[in-house]
Amino acid sequence: RCGLSGCPDVGRLRAYQPGKASRLLDRQGRAFGELRPVEGKTVPLWRIPPHVREAFLAVEDQRFYAHGAVEWRRAVGAALANVRGGAFGQGFSTVTMQLARNVFPDRIPARERTLGRKLLEMRVAYEIEERFTKDEVLELYLSHIYFGNGARGIDAAARHYFGVGPDRLTPAQAALLAALPKGPSV
Numbered sequence: 001r002c003g004l005s006g007c008p009d010v011g012r013l014r015a016y017q018p019g020k021a022s023r024l025l026d027r028q029g030r031a032f033g034e035l036r037p038v039e040g041k042t043v044p045l046w047r048i049p050p051h052v053r054e055a056f057l058a059v060e061d062q063r064f065y066a067h068g069a070v071e072w073r074r075a076v077g078a079a080l081a082n083v084r085g086g087a088f089g090q091g092f093s094t095v096t097m098q099l100a101r102n103v104f105p106d107r108i109p110a111r112e113r114t115l116g117r118k119l120l121e122m123r124v125a126y127e128i129e130e131r132f133t134k135d136e137v138l139e140l141y142l143s144h145i146y147f148g149n150g151a152r153g154i155d156a157a158a159r160h161y162f163g164v165g166p167d168r169l170t171p172a173q174a175a176l177l178a179a180l181p182k183g184p185s186v
Helices: 010-015 051-058 072-085 094-101 115-132 133-142 153-162 171-182
Strands: 021-026 031-035
Touching: 010 031, 021 051, 031 115, 051 133, 051 171, 094 115, 115 133, 133 153, 153 171
Parallel strands: none
Antiparallel strands: 021 031
């Protein structure tokens, strides 16, 4: 269940655009500039080379095409490790769960490490997978994931970090970009 406010509308994923630019104000409250994120666009999956897709799946969700919205094998393993460790050290988010968390940050806050947040993330991930194919989920994920330095989506990240479109990324560049979403500020 998604609580009293209901679940986020996953039907809006196709039209999702990251937040607008922050406005800078002077002491009198007048706008004098904006902090714009790196502009990126949704890239169809067929325009993203296989080695780029494979790099992300190798890092984030190796069995993406073999499981549903939640990979229960990883969930059980993470739960056991967390019980043994006495804290939430292990995660088990799938690409679909990460997509849910990233496009609905106001409803599924990533910083909140609670069972309630994880259950909501799982619930929304199931809804996403009911509406979209695995390829569509991967396309949405790659187009909306945050890569640090204001770059959101594979198009923005490829242009920002390497000065090329995602279709021109080398395997080494793809590997580096695939590692960024785990800790973009690191």
